Amino acid sequence: MVTSAPLFSLKHELDASPEAFGELTCSSDALHDPAELNRRLDEDGYLYIRDFFNRDLIQAGRMSIAERLAAEDSLDPAYPVEEIIARTDKVMTYRGDLALNNPRMDRVVYGPELLGFYRNLFGEPVRHFDHTWFRAVSRGQGTPPHCDLVYMSRGTHQLLTCWIPFGNVPLEVGGLMLLENSHKQADRLRTYLEVDVDLYCENRPREVEKVIGKGGWSHPGWLTNNPVSLREKLGGRWLTAEYQMGDFLTFKMTLIHASLDNQTDRIRLSSDTRYQRASQPADPRWVGENVAGHGPRAKQGMIC
Numbered sequence: 643m644v645t646s647a648p649l650f651s652l653k654h655e656l657d658a659s660p661e662a663f664g665e666l667t668c669s670s671d672a673l674h675d676p677a678e679l680n681r682r683l684d685e686d687g688y689l690y691i692r693d694f695f696n697r698d699l700i701q702a703g704r705m706s707i708a709e710r711l712a713a714e715d716s717l718d719p720a721y722p723v724e725e726i727i728a729r730t731d732k733v734m735t736y737r738g739d740l741a742l743n744n745p746r747m748d749r750v751v752y753g754p755e756l757l758g759f760y761r762n763l764f765g766e767p768v769r770h771f772d773h774t775w776f777r778a779v780s781r782g783q784g785t786p787p788h789c790d791l792v793y794m795s796r797g798t799h800q801l802l803t804c805w806i807p808f809g810n811v812p813l814e815v816g817g818l819m820l821l822e823n824s825h826k827q828a829d830r831l832r833t834y835l836e837v838d839v840d841l842y843c844e845n846r847p848r849e850v851e852k853v854i855g856k857g858g859w860s861h862p863g864w865l866t867n868n869p870v871s872l873r874e875k876l877g878g879r880w881l882t883a884e885y886q887m888g889d890f891l892t893f894k895m896t897l898i899h900a901s902l903d904n905q906t907d908r909i910r911l912s913s914d915t916r917y918q919r920a921s922q923p924a925d926p927r928w929v930g931e932n933v934a935g936h937g938p939r940a941k942q943g944m945i946c
């Protein structure tokens with residue numbers, strides 16, 4: 643991985659020294675050995691599988707997004723649509739709407755290849771959440787450090803996220819990065835990991851007004867806005883890769899992750915979706931045709 647130019651996350655310049663920054667370990671060699679995959683998943687908290695999907699499938703998903711972005715006039719007309727170059731006045735991050743009613747996207751994220759992978763990994767029938775998280779990240783934007791548990795802890799915690807790039811993502815375009823061994827720091831992160839972003843304190847009028855009155859969040863779910871000082875505190879390295887179309891990354895609910903900032907006008911496209919054993923309970927916020935998500939139906943008051 644060549645890191646000659648400075649890299650940023652949430653506008654903080656990352657420490658690119660070998661103690662602080664490194665490359666994800668690829669597990670494609672163990673693809674057909676579920677015992678070994680599970681051993682690595684427990685040890686590392688993630689599996690990075692390169693070259694898994696047929697690129698035509700990813701390219702088809704990518705084009706479905708390109709067409710929608712072009713139709714809403716988010717792309718710079720000076721470039722071919724398939725290059726997915728943003729108009730400079732467009733700021734984008736989370737764009738779940740782009741994956742709604744999108745068969746070419748569903749074909750990738752809920753297709754037989756990926757479900758087969760999880761079936762093998764879990765060793766029994768699996769299910770996925772019915773919501774597809776999708777991101778179209780424009781210049782200067784990135785995702786703050788967090789664990790996914792705080793957004794989806796009302797069912798089994800033996801749930802895995804799958805992050806799929808829909809386009810090649812060189813470092814300057816800003817892909818996902820994982821904090822090495824952070825899944826082994828659950829004791830230190832206990833207060834944070836107990837957060838459920840849809841709970842609120844009904845005995846605190848300001849919180850009730852924010853969550854129920856204004857539809858806001860009691861807690862954003864982020865651990866911090868400073869990936870550099872977080873790493874200095876917790877240790878480990880920020881791990882990432884020069885992702886290629888066809889790759890995916892899967893990881894545990896308690897593994898800290900964030901993204902590099904996009905330093906280009908190319909929009910970074912990626913999905914993140916969730917998979918678990920079918921025999922275990924699923925978080926009801928993410929199940930069904932019209933999911934509750936983090937909307938009003940998901941909010942639960944408690945006395946704090």
Ligand SMILES: O=C(O)CCC(=O)C(=O)O
Nearest residue numbers: 777785803805901912914
């Ligand atoms: O793609 C990103 O920037 C964030 C993705 C993420 O948080 C996830 O995959 O759980």
Ligand SMILES: [Fe+2]
Nearest residue numbers: 788789790899
């Ligand atoms: Fe996440």
